[in-house]
Structures are given as structure tokens and as C-alpha cells.
Amino acid sequence: MRLIHRVDELRAALRDARECALVPTMGNLHDGHLALIERARRHGAPVVASIFVNPLQFGAGEDFERYPRTLAQDCARLADAGTDIVFAPDVGEMYPEPQTCVVLPPLADELCGAHRPGHFQGVATVVLKLFNMVAPRYAVFGKKDYQQCFILKAMVRQFNLPIELIVVDTQRAEDGLALSSRNAYLSPAQRAEAPRLYRVLREAAAQLERGCDAAGVVAAAEAELTAHGWQVDYVAVRAQAGLQPPTPDTRELVVLAAARLGTTRLIDNVEVVLPLHAG
Amino acid sequence: MRLIHRVDELRAALRDARECALVPTMGNLHDGHLALIERARRHGAPVVASIFVNPLQFGAGEDFERYPRTLAQDCARLADAGTDIVFAPDVGEMYPEPQTCVVLPPLADELCGAHRPGHFQGVATVVLKLFNMVAPRYAVFGKKDYQQCFILKAMVRQFNLPIELIVVDTQRAEDGLALSSRNAYLSPAQRAEAPRLYRVLREAAAQLERGCDAAGVVAAAEAELTAHGWQVDYVAVRAQAGLQPPTPDTRELVVLAAARLGTTRLIDNVEVVLPLHAG
Numbered sequence: 349m350r351l352i353h354r355v356d357e358l359r360a361a362l363r364d365a366r367e368c369a370l371v372p373t374m375g376n377l378h379d380g381h382l383a384l385i386e387r388a389r390r391h392g393a394p395v396v397a398s399i400f401v402n403p404l405q406f407g408a409g410e411d412f413e414r415y416p417r418t419l420a421q422d423c424a425r426l427a428d429a430g431t432d433i434v435f436a437p438d439v440g441e442m443y444p445e446p447q448t449c450v451v452l453p454p455l456a457d458e459l460c461g462a463h464r465p466g467h468f469q470g471v472a473t474v475v476l477k478l479f480n481m482v483a484p485r486y487a488v489f490g491k492k493d494y495q496q497c498f499i500l501k502a503m504v505r506q507f508n509l510p511i512e513l514i515v516v517d518t519q520r521a522e523d524g525l526a527l528s529s530r531n532a533y534l535s536p537a538q539r540a541e542a543p544r545l546y547r548v549l550r551e552a553a554a555q556l557e558r559g560c561d562a563a564g565v566v567a568a569a570e571a572e573l574t575a576h577g578w579q580v581d582y583v584a585v586r587a588q589a590g591l592q593p594p595t596p597d598t599r600e601l602v603v604l605a606a607a608r609l610g611t612t613r614l615i616d617n618v619e620v621v622l623p624l625h626a627g
Numbered sequence: 628m629r630l631i632h633r634v635d636e637l638r639a640a641l642r643d644a645r646e647c648a649l650v651p652t653m654g655n656l657h658d659g660h661l662a663l664i665e666r667a668r669r670h671g672a673p674v675v676a677s678i679f680v681n682p683l684q685f686g687a688g689e690d691f692e693r694y695p696r697t698l699a700q701d702c703a704r705l706a707d708a709g710t711d712i713v714f715a716p717d718v719g720e721m722y723p724e725p726q727t728c729v730v731l732p733p734l735a736d737e738l739c740g741a742h743r744p745g746h747f748q749g750v751a752t753v754v755l756k757l758f759n760m761v762a763p764r765y766a767v768f769g770k771k772d773y774q775q776c777f778i779l780k781a782m783v784r785q786f787n788l789p790i791e792l793i794v795v796d797t798q799r800a801e802d803g804l805a806l807s808s809r810n811a812y813l814s815p816a817q818r819a820e821a822p823r824l825y826r827v828l829r830e831a832a833a834q835l836e837r838g839c840d841a842a843g844v845v846a847a848a849e850a851e852l853t854a855h856g857w858q859v860d861y862v863a864v865r866a867q868a869g870l871q872p873p874t875p876d877t878r879e880l881v882v883l884a885a886a887r888l889g890t891t892r893l894i895d896n897v898e899v900v901l902p903l904h905a906g
Contacts, residue, residue, distance in 0.1 A: 355787065448734075449751070449778075449785040454727035472728070480787040499728075506728040508634065508759040 349427040351434045355481050358396075358435050362482060367392040370484035372475060375399040375436075376416040377425050380519035380527035384488045385429040387516045391486040394432035398478050400442060404450075405470030411611075416529060435482070442477065451476050453499045455591055460495050460606055460615065463581040471496055472503050479509060487511050492518040492526045494604055494617040498591050518616070520546070526616045533612040541576060541609060545616050548572050548583075552603045553620035556585065562594065565603075573607050581606035581613070588619060599624075628706040630713045634760050637675075637714050641761060646671040649763035651754060654678040654715075655695040656704050659798035659806035663767045664708040666795045670765040673711035677757055679721060683729075684749030695808060714761070721756065730755050732778045734870055739774050739885055739894065742860040747778050754779055758788060766790055771797040771805045773883055773896040777870050797895070799825070805895045812891040820855060820888060824895050827851050827862075831882045832899035835864065841873065844882075852886050860885035860892070867898060878903075 352358045362368060369392030371384045381397075388395045399422055406412035419436060426434055451472035455461060461468050479487065487504075489497050497515045504513050519527045524546040525539075534542055552569045556562065562585040569583045586592060588600040604617040631637045641647055648671030650663045660676075667674045678701055685691035698715060705713055730751035734740060740747050758766065766783075768776050776794050783792050798806045803825040804818075813821055831848045835841065841864040848862045865871060867879040883896040 359789070445785065447785055449730065449732045449782045452729050452731045452748075469731075477785075477787045480789065483789075503728045506724065506726055506756075508756045510638070510759065510762070 349423070349431055349434060351423055351436065353436055353438065354441060355437065358433070358481055361433060362394070362396070365394055365483075366485065368482060368484045369393070369395050369486040369488060370478065370482045371395065371397045371431075371488045372478050373397060373399055373422075374401045374415065374529065375422045376418050376529040376532070377422045378519075378527045378529065378531075380490055380492070382425065382429045383519050384490060384516050385426065385431055387514060388486065388488045389430050391488075391512075391514060392484065395430065396433045396435055396482050396484065397426050397431045398482070399434060399436040400474065400478075402442070402470060402474040403439060404443075404447060404473055405467050407464050407466060410464070411530075411533075416532065435478075442474065447473060451503060454502050455495060455499060458495075459582060459584055459586075459591075459604060463606060468496070468499050472499060475500055476503065476507070479511060484511055486514055488514045488516060490518060491515050492528065492616065494602060494615075495591065526614070528614065530612055530614065534609060538609040538612065541578075542614060544573065544576055545578075545605060545607060545614055546618070549603050549605055549616055549618040552583070552585075553601075553618045556601060556603070556620050557622060559622075562601075569603075569605065573605075578607040578609060581608065583607075598622075628702070628710055628713060630702055630715065632715055632717065633720060634716065637712070637760055640712060641673070641675070644673055644762075645764065647761060647763045648672070648674050648765040648767060649757065649761045650674065650676045650710075650767045651757050652676060652678055652701075653680045653694065653808065654701045655697050655808040655811070656701045657798075657806045657808065657810075659769055659771070661704065661708045662798050663769055663795050664705065664710055666793060667765065667767045668709050670767075670791075670793060671763070674709065675712045675714055675761050675763065676705050676710045677761070678713060678715040679753065679757075681721070681749060681753040682718060683722075683726060683752055684746050686743050686745060689743070690809075690812075695811065714757075721753070726752060730782060733781050734774060734778060737774075738861060738863055738865075738870075738883060742885060747775070750775055751778060751782050755782065755786070758790060763790055765793055767793045767795060769797060770794050771807065771895065773881060774870065805893070807893065809891055809893065813888060817888040817891065820857075821893060823852065823855055824857075824884060824886060824893055825897070828882050828884055828895055828897040831862070831864075832880075832897045835880060835882070835899050836901060838901075841880075848882075848884065852884075857886040857888060860887065862886075877901075 369388035453472040456468045523543040525543045552565045555565045583605040587594045587598040599622040602619045606615045648667035732751040735747045802822040804822045827848045831844045834844045862884040866873045866877040878901040885894045
């Protein structure tokens with residue numbers, strides 16, 4: 349496995365790679381990331397993992413500074429997982445000049461975007477840059493970041509990028525908590541509480557399947573989280589297609605939530621397909 | 628020469644083209660465009676000319692509907708000029724879904740952008756799409772669209788596109804008028820008046836070279852155009868690097884203008900490098 353820090357070196361290494369698969373990450377890797385690498389290996393070669401904590405997608409007061417940087421440990425895990433190239437640029441390599449040209453993606457001000465102004469603009473911009481640096485045939489992302497996947501799929505389609513975006517199911521701890529680098533911020537008590545987020549979303553999905561009204565389901569989910577000490581950014585029921593509020597005819601739904609335990613913000617989502625009789 | 632309307636057919640035709648040169652146009656070609664094709668042939672092969680009147684870069688009340696569509700005539704001229712492929716998608720092929728993911732480029736609200744809200748966002752977005760469809764090694768633009776060239780160069784750099792952007796000097800009629808498809812809108816009297824725009828810009832550049840103050844130069848240029856029946860959108864002196872208002876140390880300047888004769892909006896620009904003693 350090669351560790352590359354510079355774009356020109358990366359381009360040289362990939363000059364004749366036509367079936368490259370890219371896994372963009374911010375490092376501090378866990379088993380969720382390794383599932384992305386495993387999937388990437390099934391689709392393309394070489395497998396490139398990028399590690400870059402992207403300042404453009406962090407807002408003021410967010411955790412950009414304290415986000416864990418664990419490059420040596422990440423490289424060891426990526427090598428074990430069969431990664432061919434780790435691309436780990438520094439901020440000056442990624443942004444040699446102020447990034448005055450950016451991607452304005454859809455849904456940038458909704459759901460997580462409503463609570464993280466500029467976040468998805470920063471995500472879409474850095475992912476587009478990585479796509480142009482690596483020129484992958486495949487790019488692999490995790491479904492935990494549901495809105496991010498939706499936005500990046502729209503970007504790939506609408507910018508006519510010759511890339512297939514592959515979404516891998518969320519990897520979870522045994523108690524159901526979605527794997528996330530930010531779980532490391534949790535105190536033991538918060539870690540014990542954290543799996544409630546997924547339980548609440550599954551219960552919401554079950555209620556929707558039984559024909560309950562979305563507004564009532566959302567209110568109940570928010571109430572349960574709040575009652576257990578969470579600060580809820582949002583719980584929302586959306587159509588999987590378009591990620592807009594569902595109409596009475598929408599059967600393919602997703603329940604999404606973002607909520608904080610102390611200063612740690614967790615997100616999760618559960619897809620649900622309503623049975624025909626519920627319509 | 629092949630005429631291609633569909634993206635998938637274009638991709639198939641270009642599958643193994645590594646040194647492709649792209650000339651994006653809106654059709655209604657004149658000798659200025661043919662100079663771009665000629666330059667493209669010196670740099671890459673195959674040479675692809677795109678013809679697409681892009682609704683995204685026209686504002687309400689602008690000339691999208693009446694912009695001349697002359698595909699057969701354009702193809703004949705492009706074939707004569709040695710073009711290999713003409714790519715002429717219709718609006719549904721370029722925008723099969725609403726374009727909710729767009730490029731937000733720098734300087735989008737300045738100079739021409741101040742008078743054409745959304746114009747440069749539309750230009751940058753469609754050019755990025757064309758770049759991703761064609762995957763050219765070279766892309767050729769005309770210097771008449773000075774701000775456009777500046778913005779697209781910034782996009783190429785900041786999005787890490789593996790493309791070399793080539794800017795070709797403005798082609799002019801014998802009386803100095805910059806060649807433009809929109810010149811065809813001019814009445815004979817307006818056409819006789821139109822060369823004043825370039826004369827005024829050259830005079831402004833000469834005054835700057837002699838050490839005149841930029842604000843006075845701009846005011847004199849605007850006054851002369853207005854006195855001859857032009858509606859002036861702007862005359863501006865900017866630094867070539869950054870396209871911002873110059874500082875007292877800036878020596879490489881450009882004078883840019885946009886002004887209307889009747890309903891026809893013309894633009895032009897003149898670069899000037901101040902002699903050292905003028906600083």
C-alpha cells in the first residue's frame with residue numbers, strides 16, 4: 349500500500365487506472381469504513397482511500413479542531429483491508445488558494461443542512477475535487493450519511509460525472525448504535541444511552557408501517573429522545589426519492605434524525621416501505 | 628465530421644481519446660469561433676465543438692428564445708474548419724432533471740454578473756457538465772468573454788479538473804468591433820456606432836498608461852458612450868490577476884465594459900500593462 353500526500357503524485361500513480369474505486373473518509377477509521385473498503389474491492393481496482401478532515405464542511409463552533417487525526421493507525425487498518433493507495437493531502441494541498449468556486453448542492457439548507465450551514469456545500473465541493481483528482485470509476489459511501497449520499501448521487505447525475513456511486517448499509521455495534529468516529533466523544537453514560545436513537549427510529553418506522561400519521565410519529569420520537577436527555581436537531585419522515593416530505597401516495601419512506609448527547613451530535617436513519625394497504 | 632446529439636453516443640465516440648480539445652459554443656458561429664477551432668486543432672485531437680444554447684445562463688427578459696439557432700450552417704463551417712465531432716444536445720439531454728446541483732463560481736455578482744443575475748452560475752454549471760461529458764485535455768475560449776474566462780480558469784484550478792484552458796484573442800471586424808453572434812441584432816445605424824465600444828476602451832487603456840486616475844478614465848468612457856446613445860451597464864478597471872479593483876501597485880490591468888445599443892448588449896475588454904514609471 350502506498351501513502352500519497354500530493355495530488356501530482358496521486359495522478360501519476362493512477363495514470364492508467366480505469367476501474368479505480370474511491371472511498372473518501374475523514375480518517376479515524378472504524379469497522380464501518382472497512383466495510384466500504386471491502387465493497388470497493390469487489391467493484392474496482394486499485395482501491396484508493398482518501399483521508400482528509402475537510403475544513404470546508406465544518407461550521408464555526410463545530411469539532412474541526414478536535415476531530416481525531418489518527419493517520420498511522422488508519423493506514424495500518426487500510427493496509428490490512430487491502431487498500432492499494434491512501435491519499436492524505438494536507439489542507440494546503442487540497443486548498444492551495446481560497447476555494448471561491450464551490451458546489452451548491454440540492455437540499456443544502458434542509459435536515460442536517462438546516463443545522464449545519466454550509467456543511468453540504470463543503471462536502472459536495474471536496475468530494476468533487478477528490479473525484480477530479482482520483483478519476484474513480486466507483487465511489488463508495490456509507491448509508492448512515494443518508495442525506496449526503498442523496499446529495500452526492502444528485503451531483504454525480506446532474507454534473508454528468510462518469511462515476512458509479514455505491515452506498516453501503518450502515519454498520520452498527522451489537523446494541524444497534526451506528527458506527528461513527530464521533531462515538532468516541534461519548535462518555536460511558538452517553539454511550540449507554542446512544543443506541544436509543546436507532547431504537548426510536550425503528551419504532552417510528554414500525555408505526556409508519558402500521559399506518560400511523562407521520563407528524564404524530566415524529567412528535568413521539570422527538571418526545572422520547574428529549575425525555576432521555578437528547579437535544580433533538582430534527583426527526584423527519586421523507587420520501588426516499590427526492591428526500592422531500594411525502595405525499596399520501598409515497599410508499600418508500602426514510603425516517604432521519606440528528607440529535608445531540610451533550611456536545612456530541614449523532615445521526616441515523618431507517619428506511620421503510622409501506623405495505624400497500626397502508627396507503 | 629460526426630454530428631452527435633446524445634451524451635452516451637458522445638462518450639462512446641470519445642472512449643479512448645486522451646488529447647481531445649473542446650470548443651464550447653452556443654452556435655450561430657462566426658470567424659471568432661473558427662479561430663477557436665483552429666487553435667484547438669493545434670493542441671489536441673479529436674476536436675469537439677459543442678453547440679448548446681444554455682437556458683441556465685439566460686435571465687428573464689434576455690434573448691434565450693430569439694438567440695439564433697443555425698445548426699446546419701454551423702456544421703458546414705465546423706466541417707470546413709476541421710472539426711471532428713459536433714456535439715449538439717437538446718435541452719432535455721443536457722438537463723434530464725431540474726438542475727438543482729450547480730456551480731457557484733467566484734465573481735458571480737460582479738461586472739457582468741451584477742447585470743445578469745445567475746448568468747455565471749449557469750455558464751460554470753453547463754461548462755462543468757460539458758467537461759465531464761467530453762473529458763477534454765484542452766478547452767478553448769475567446770477572450771471577448773474576459774470574466775467568463777477568468778471564472779472558468781478558477782473553476783478548473785479549484786475543482787482540480789485535469790484540463791488546460793486556452794484563451795484565444797478576440798477576433799474583430801476591420802473597424803474593430805469584436806465579433807459576436809449578437810452583432811446580428813444591430814440595425815445598420817447601430818452597427819455603424821458599435822465600434823465605438825472598442826475605441827473607448829483603447830482610449831481608456833491609453834489614458835491609464837499615461838498615468839491617469841482609473842476613476843476619471845472610467846467616468847470619461849461612460850460619458851462618451853452615453854453621449855452617443857449607449858446604455859452603459861458598466862465600465863471598470865480591474866487587476867488582471869484576481870479581477871478585483873487594482874491597488875496603486877497593480878500594473879497589469881484590464882478595462883472591461885458592457886453597454887447596450889437599443890436592446891443589444893455588447894461587451895469588450897482591453898488589457899493594459901502600465902509602464903514602471905506610471906506606478
